[in-house]
Amino acid sequence: LHVDVHGGGHLAVIAPMLVNAASVGSFVPDNASWTEFQQTASDIDLKVSKNGVINAINISKEGTQIYGNKLHITAATYIDNATIKDAMIANLSANKLTAGSINAAKINVYNLNGSNIVAHSITADKLIAGSMLIAMNSTLQTLKIGTDGLYTTDRSGKAIGKIHTNNSVQHPNDWGLDFDLNSDGKFMSWGAQNEGDPNGNYGIKFGWTRNSSARDFGMPWGGFWFNDNVMLHKNLRFDGGGIDVKDAYQLMKFAWIGMNGIKYPFFGSSNLKAGWLFGSHETYLVRNGGIINASKVLGALNGQKLIVPTKIRSNGTIAVYTTYHL
Known part of the structure; x- marks a missing residue:
């Protein structure tokens, strides 16, 4: 079949079927591939069809639309303003990502490494890290969470002490909880607010102080001290004290x-x-x-x-005895 169109005429064929046989059977859709290019005063269409798959680009005054099952861009791409409904990034480098705010109902992170992470709340079933350094109250005072305990520092970054598990030197199989004060630490204490005063100070109720700083707390020497009543339910033992x-x-x-x-x-x-x-x-x-x-x-x-003499005569003899019962 050969068709020639001359001048301004055009040919439109809908669902054509070419048969090279003695008779024409049932209609079979054409699976041949073809390309189309159309240019008018208002738009431009580019379309490629093959095996029922259509990829097309339409350019009009309303915008540019791309249809297809795959879009491959190899050049550097810049998007000034975009809304992406769904996407998957095979490889993402952190130094290529800049975000002022990310709001998501759920983000699953399997490995997280960052020099500065700021969060109002972090909820996790399990958090594994070699160590975490947490700034406290936006000051230089910090809390470091290590694999062997919690470490605290002063405002200059100097280590003060740690809370961790440890075994006894005399009994290496006996483990317990240790509160360790470094050599630069001056005291350890347990404080509490007064009942009904949620805005009050945390007064020290029980503590331990070094001799070098005891007088700062109004004590003649260091050691353990209490600022409240003490009740003992067991025996009190003094070893030479x-x-x-x-x-x-x-x-x-x-x-x-x-x-x-x-x-x-x-x-x-x-x-x-x-x-x-x-x-x-x-x-x-x-x-x-x-x-x-x-x-x-x-x-x-x-x-x-x-019997005690209570009256003596002038000659020295006892005149009266008084008896006392003991």
Whole structure:
């Protein structure tokens, strides 16, 4: 079949079917490929069809439209203003991405590496990292989350201490929680706001202070200290220590004194010169280093009569005796 069109005429064929056979059977769609180019005063159309797949470009005063199942751009591409409904990027380099704000209902990140991550809230089932450095209150004071604990620094970045798990030196199989203060740290404390005062300061209720900074807290020496009532539900043990009573002449001391090869618990003055010893059945009085069995003295006097002369005659004889019941 050969058609020639001359002049201004045109030919339109709809659903053509060419058959090279003795008879014409049922209609079979043409799967041949072809290209079309159309140019009018208002638009330009480019179209390529093959096996039912159509790729086309339409340019008109309303805009430019591209139809097709695949678009491959090899040159540098610049989009000033675009809305992308759906896309997949095979390889994305972080230094090519600049965003003032990203708002998404859900973003799955499998590996995250960044020098500065700012977030109001991060929720994760599991977060694995060699370490994380978190700025606190927009100051130089930081909290570092490492694989072996939580590290804190002061405002100059100097390490202060850490909270971590550790095993006992004497018992390497026994593990527990450690609060470690570095050599530059001055104190450790536990604070609390007063009840009903959510805007108040966190007053220190319990703490430990070095000797070098104890006087800054109003204490004569360092150590543990309390700013609240203390209740003990178990025994209190002193290993050679004492009790300091403010403005007292001597410290009260818990210790032991040896007598007859036995160590007796002592409670009294810090110089061990005055106080009491306690045995299993007897109580002893310590006076100027000497030891008196107070139980026997009190037992001898208990229930006895003491007759004391209370009036003496001029010749020296006793006129009146007074009896005292002990």
